[in-house]
Amino acid sequence: MFNQWESEWVQYITPEGEITPTGEKVWDEKSTEEKLRFYRWMTFIRLFDRKMVVLQRQGRIGTYAPLEGQEAAQVGSALALKQEDWVFPSYRDHGVAMIVGMPLTQIILYWAGRVEGCKPPEGVRIMPPAVPIATQIPHAVGAAWGSKLRKENSVAVAYFGDGATSEGDFHEACNFAGVFQLPAILFCQNNGYAISVPFTRQSASKTVAQKASAYNFPGICVDGNDVLAVFEVMKQAVERARQGEGPTLIEAVTYRKGAHTTADDATRYRPFDEVEEWINKRDPLIRYITLLKNEGLLTEQEERDWEENAKQKIEQAVKEAEAIPPKPSTHLFAHVYAKLPPALEKQKEELLKKEGTYHA
Amino acid sequence: MSTKRVITYAEAINEALREEMKADPNVILLGEDIGAYGGVFKVTKGLLDEFGSDRVIDTPISETGFTGAGIGAAMTGMKPVVEIMWVDFTLVAMDQILNQAAKMTYMSGGQTKVPLVIRTQGGGGRGNAAQHSQSLETMFAHVPGLKVVVPSTPYDAKGLLKSSIREECPVIFIEHKMLYNQKGEVPSEEYFIPLGQADIKREGKDVTIVSLSRMVHFCLDAARELQNEGIEAEVIDLRTLVPLDLELVKKSVQKTHRLVIVHEATRSYGWGAEVAARIQEEAFDELDAPVLRVGAEDVPIPYNLNLEKEMLPQVRDIVDAARNALYLSV
Ligand SMILES: Cc1ncc(C[n+]2csc(CCOP(=O)(O)OP(=O)(O)O)c2C)c(N)n1
Numbered sequence: 253m254f255n256q257w258e259s260e261w262v263q264y265i266t267p268e269g270e271i272t273p274t275g276e277k278v279w280d281e282k283s284t285e286e287k288l289r290f291y292r293w294m295t296f297i298r299l300f301d302r303k304m305v306v307l308q309r310q311g312r313i314g315t316y317a318p319l320e321g322q323e324a325a326q327v328g329s330a331l332a333l334k335q336e337d338w339v340f341p342s343y344r345d346h347g348v349a350m351i352v353g354m355p356l357t358q359i360i361l362y363w364a365g366r367v368e369g370c371k372p373p374e375g376v377r378i379m380p381p382a383v384p385i386a387t388q389i390p391h392a393v394g395a396a397w398g399s400k401l402r403k404e405n406s407v408a409v410a411y412f413g414d415g416a417t418s419e420g421d422f423h424e425a426c427n428f429a430g431v432f433q434l435p436a437i438l439f440c441q442n443n444g445y446a447i448s449v450p451f452t453r454q455s456a457s458k459t460v461a462q463k464a465s466a467y468n469f470p471g472i473c474v475d476g477n478d479v480l481a482v483f484e485v486m487k488q489a490v491e492r493a494r495q496g497e498g499p500t501l502i503e504a505v506t507y508r509k510g511a512h513t514t515a516d517d518a519t520r521y522r523p524f525d526e527v528e529e530w531i532n533k534r535d536p537l538i539r540y541i542t543l544l545k546n547e548g549l550l551t552e553q554e555e556r557d558w559e560e561n562a563k564q565k566i567e568q569a570v571k572e573a574e575a576i577p578p579k580p581s582t583h584l585f586a587h588v589y590a591k592l593p594p595a596l597e598k599q600k601e602e603l604l605k606k607e608g609t610y611h612a
Numbered sequence: 613m614s615t616k617r618v619i620t621y622a623e624a625i626n627e628a629l630r631e632e633m634k635a636d637p638n639v640i641l642l643g644e645d646i647g648a649y650g651g652v653f654k655v656t657k658g659l660l661d662e663f664g665s666d667r668v669i670d671t672p673i674s675e676t677g678f679t680g681a682g683i684g685a686a687m688t689g690m691k692p693v694v695e696i697m698w699v700d701f702t703l704v705a706m707d708q709i710l711n712q713a714a715k716m717t718y719m720s721g722g723q724t725k726v727p728l729v730i731r732t733q734g735g736g737g738r739g740n741a742a743q744h745s746q747s748l749e750t751m752f753a754h755v756p757g758l759k760v761v762v763p764s765t766p767y768d769a770k771g772l773l774k775s776s777i778r779e780e781c782p783v784i785f786i787e788h789k790m791l792y793n794q795k796g797e798v799p800s801e802e803y804f805i806p807l808g809q810a811d812i813k814r815e816g817k818d819v820t821i822v823s824l825s826r827m828v829h830f831c832l833d834a835a836r837e838l839q840n841e842g843i844e845a846e847v848i849d850l851r852t853l854v855p856l857d858l859e860l861v862k863k864s865v866q867k868t869h870r871l872v873i874v875h876e877a878t879r880s881y882g883w884g885a886e887v888a889a890r891i892q893e894e895a896f897d898e899l900d901a902p903v904l905r906v907g908a909e910d911v912p913i914p915y916n917l918n919l920e921k922e923m924l925p926q927v928r929d930i931v932d933a934a935r936n937a938l939y940l941s942v
Binding site: 314315366367383384385386415418419420447448449453454455520521578579581583584588595596599603 | 880912
């Protein structure tokens with residue numbers, strides 16, 4: 253099940269929570285604070301994700317894309333970025349969004365169908381989630397291009413899934429990034445499936461990472477459930493990009509523990525044994541907690557305290573988001589054009605006359 | 613004797629596919645998640661088991677790739693039915709559809725036929741936001757070389773899909789996501805509905821309401837409300853945009869002298885404008901009131917369900933328009 257990657261991937265923490273020989277130096281160089289930061293974010297994101305699934309079941313938000321299982325890939329990669337870097341996420345990357353500074357209330361509002369939720373605070377460089385597959389990859393490459401032309405230090409990251417690598421957008425973006433040696437990171441979370449279609453049916457390539465060699469830049473495969481390895485691989489890619497050494501394709505091999513979205517039933521297409529293996533033996537958070545405990549860096553009590561703290565923050569954010577009053581129906585016209593053309597102005601006036609007709 | 617059964621729109625489409633696959637071994641299905649998964653709207657359920665993975669083909673997420681491959685296969689003897697999961701993603705494959713499929717026969721001087729069906733689904737009503745809810749039928753109708761089918765009932769969907777698969781040119785077959793569970797009578801005997809025949813879904817003498825797809829049902833609801841006021845609306849379902857059955861609309865207008873056109877697509881530059889223009893060209897003297905259009909506001913479709921409802925045409929908008937056409941104060 254994992255053979256195709258294991259021979260080639262970077263792994264510093266085994267699924268059993270042990271540091272690999274190559275990982276020792278990396279681990280030793282990290283401060284306790286850095287080590288705990290990985291844990292805190294992964295836990296926080298997992299609890300948030302579970303809360304969102306509950307909110308969806310209660311009808312308080314719309315269809316939701318869960319990310320449980322992919323925490324290490326998102327935390328490790330996002331923590332390697334700086335404030336000035338640009339992020340182009342997909343619909344499953346709210347973990348990344350939080351880390352780069354998107355407030356929780358915004359993320360909740362977004363999934364509740366509120367366009368306000370797309371707006372990051374001043375200085376947070378993240379774009380709205382891309383829903384049509386792979387479209388954000390050329391955008392990230394364009395942002396990297398702009399950064400290069402303006403001689404800035406920022407890099408741009410596209411987050412996408414394994415399924416996205418089948419779209420022309422992915423290949424065209426890779427080609428561009430390679431030809432122009434752009435400061436772009438193409439970060440693929442290979443979670444094994446694109447809805448029901450397994451990676452083996454998506455591509456005849458053994459790995460996603462190997463596709464980079466056709467475009468003549470590095471493609472690196474990493475154990476995506478190993479937060480330390482993801483962080484290091486991402487950090488090196490970001491540094492290379494900042495030095496003007498061009499793009500990197502990173503494949504973080506992970507697994508979506510839950511359904512594709514809350515509208516999907518994943519038991520219909522995934523073998524039970526495989527799911528069990530990933531959930532029970534390869535979980536990114538459990539292996540990391542095991543490691544921290546073995547190293548004496550985390551106690552049961554501290555674990556409970558942090559979970560409690562996270563839950564409170566999440567509950568508070570839900571409360572805040574739900575207290576924000578909905579926009580009036582004329583908000584329909586708010587962002588179509590900077591200045592409404594006369595014909596649309598007229599439509600808006602007509603709508604005002606029947607305002608409240610359908611609006612609950 | 614015809615035996616009537618009640619089945620859903622999704623089941624009717626499934627039956628059409630099954631029957632055509634049985635009838636012709638060259639009919640193959642291509643698309644994302646259509647195999648074991650049975651399609652995200654369950655339309656292709658059971659077909660993989662029945663016909664195998666050589667004929668029910670789960671593709672990588674490459675709309676340009678599998679649409680283009682479908683065209684190539686069609687040009688050389690196959691009859692592919694390509695499923696594009698959302699009409700919004702036909703846009704990813706637009707060069708293949710509008711520049712290649714639509715023009716191939718013309719540009720080869722008739723040497724090459726493209727007997728390809730692209731099945732897809734569109735429309736709002738589920739809060740699926742701006743890139744998963746559009747009504748794009750006019751865009752396809754605007755480019756010569758394609759036929760465009762937009763069915764509203766299980767009966768129509770089945771009969772029209774069977775005919776579409778037997779066409780020699782590319783057909784864009786647009787289902788509506790809100791209709792998949794809609795039930796209706798479908799005979800168990802085989803039947804076909806030719807492309808280019810509109811259908812009177814309700815007879816009336818006072819005002820003609822022309823529509824297609826999900827909006828037909830909204831129009832029928834509006835007609836029931838109008839009936840309470842003593843107004844008899846005639847509801848015409850175009851069923852196919854290309855070919856367009858203008859004759860039936862004209863005949864109806866000769867009777868009612870009033871025309872309201874209802875589409876879920878944004879109001880401006882939609883097919884409604886085309887029907888209005890042709891009626892005034894060909895039946896100007898029959899009209900006792902301006903032709904009115906009901907359509908969505910000219911904005912992208914909002915994610916929020918309440919706002920989406922404000923944006924898309926609702927039954928009340930149709931009732932209001934019909935009353936306007938009759939010069940009754942609204
Ligand atoms: C262009 C396009 N085609 C099809 C879809 C429908 N769709 C939504 S998610 C998805 C699977 C994507 O898989 P992957 O890229 O691996 O990301 P994951 O969902 O696993 O994170 C598909 C086919 C889409 N959103 N956009």
